[in-house]
Amino acid sequence: MSTATAAEQAQSLTPAAIRAAHELIKPYIHLTPLLTCATLDKIASTPQTASALVGTPFEGQAPATPHLRFHFKCENLQRIGAFKARGAHHALLRLIEERGEEEVKKRGVITHSSGNHAQALALAASTLNIPAFIVMPKISTPSKIAGTRSHGAEVVFSGSTSIEREAVVAEIQSKTNAILIPPYDDFNIICGQGTTALELEAQYTEKSTKSLDAVITPVGGGGLNAGVATYFSDKTTRVFGAEPSFQGGDDCRRGLGEGKRVEKVSTLTIADGLRTPVGVLNWEVISDKRKVEGVFSVSEEQIKAAMKLVVERMKVVVEPSAVVGLAVCLFDEDFRRRVQEQGGEEGWDVGIVFSGGNTTVEAIGKLFS
Known part of the structure; x- marks a missing residue:
């Protein structure tokens, strides 16, 4: 796919295309639940310890005090998990x-x-x-x-x-x-993944009179993030991405910093669904600041900590890739300061896509042994 072709195709990625995709696939997919968890809201809204900021650009500064309310789109309960x-x-x-x-x-x-x-x-x-x-x-x-x-x-x-x-x-x-049929770098794949956002918004607005402040999704090949960003592109909801940093798994974040897509990635992060570089067409969407406001990365230990919280506090089984967005909200001080500054005392309602739950008891046991 040439860059010109990708740019042209990106113009056709619209909220209407996402809605059309949803009409077509509705008979074949589950309407997955949108869950909340007051305990995780409280944990995320508690400032990090000073020791947690050691070695970061925020060392020695007062920790952020964001107010976060989560709405988890449980695609781990989708067909095939x-x-x-x-x-x-x-x-x-x-x-x-x-x-x-x-x-x-x-x-x-x-x-x-x-x-x-x-x-x-x-x-x-x-x-x-x-x-x-x-x-x-x-x-x-x-x-x-x-x-x-x-x-x-x-x-x-x-x-x-x-x-x-x-x-x-x-x-x-x-x-x-x-x-x-490509795994992520494809117009129809992106439109299909974007239906996650359509459902998330509809389920949220059933119980709220306002719009979601933000949605954060994992970024591997970028199909989910590009689809979600496409759906919200004519709305006020901000869209962010999350990646693992291990062995350069944060290719999208690095590419955005350098102004150029990173073409090769070789990482054995525990977030195995996120080991691929962002696709060419997906990059056209994600690199557009009007559609995706930023991409953040988290460590292996932070991913494990977020996964542990979800399993123990929510009683929900997820794979490591699914919780990178939550990990950003819990541990990335840059993101947390953004919530504090832009959300003020009211804070943000954040939609988090749990992208999958394909793991095993043995794999979870090995992670935490």
Whole structure:
């Protein structure tokens, strides 16, 4: 995809496109709940300790005193346990509209993914009776591999980087002529993921007379963040992104600082769904300050601390990737000062997308052993 083409496509990413996607996929997805947690609100609204700021640009300064009220969009309870079911169904339904059911069935579809998009496309293909080939890194979570295979997809293993994955995809395509449905860098994928925001806003406004102050989502390939930002692009709600910092996993944050998309990422962060670089089309959206106000990053320990709080205080099972947004709200002093300064005494109502819950008891035990 050329930069010019991405720029042109970004112009077509509108709230109307998100609404149209939602109408198409509604029969195939769950309306996931929007939960609150007064305990987490209280914890997040408590200033951090002075020791927590040691080694940061805010060392020696008074900690921020933000007022935060969370609204958690629980995509961990979506079909296949992640928001990816939205984009996969939308992309496959649009592909059938464009190419015809006969051609798509004859050729089949292919993608590469560490797990959640893999399971999502496998489910969508099974539902619509389309053959599917899924390229997965050898180090993918066993439960995600099993989940993908359970829907009848043919799983082929690869190395962990996006370059290694794409090489195996090309090899299979040369043999099968399967049609690629990208995991994140795709117009229809982005529109499907953006339906998360449409539902989140509708569920929030059922109980509130005002708009959400902000929404924060994880950023891996960027499909979810770009879709959410697209939906809110004509509204007052601010959109932010969150990434893991481990081994350069914060490519989007770094790219925004440098004014240039980072093309390669090689990280083994525990947030395994966020190990990929931001896609070209997604970058066009996320790098537009009118749509995404900023992207923040958090450490492995901060991700684990946020995950522990969600499991213990909310009794909700999430994977590490799902809680990077919450971790930013809890630990990123720059973000917390922004809430304090812009929200004042009233504070902010923040929508947080729990992107997925595809983990296992063994994996959680290993994380916290």
